[in-house]
Amino acid sequence: MTGPDLFAGLFARDYGSSRSWYERLLGREPSFLPSDTEAVWELGEHRWLYLKQHGDHAGHGEVTIFPEDLDATVAGAAERGLAPDRQEDYPGGVRKVVFRDPDGNEIGFGGGAAG
Secondary structure (H helix, E strand, C coil), X not given: CCCCCEEEEEEECCHHHHHHHHHHHHXXXXXXXXXXXXXXXXXXXXXXXXXXXXXXXXXXXXXEECCCCHHHHHHHHHHXXXXXXXXXXXXXXXXXXXXXXXXXXXXXXXXXXXX
């Protein structure tokens, strides 16, 4: 095993509209559907993100994903009609581009300097 497995989750008030939003953000349908109100995307080997309907907890999540190509990931989301909420810049050229789902959960994509 090369590192820990990750199974991170975010909660939604309206599973249907939130699932559609995540499909646009991630550019694909879920990897599998464990129930009528839960969707799971495999982000990488042993790394999963799930969305689950649970209104009492919706909107309080924060996840940062480090894709192989930050610019391509953000551009793909833009092509699918999603605009980032904000961008954060850190020392050494590290960037974080933040999106907010319909409930207010924060999904960030991080990476190094462009180019």
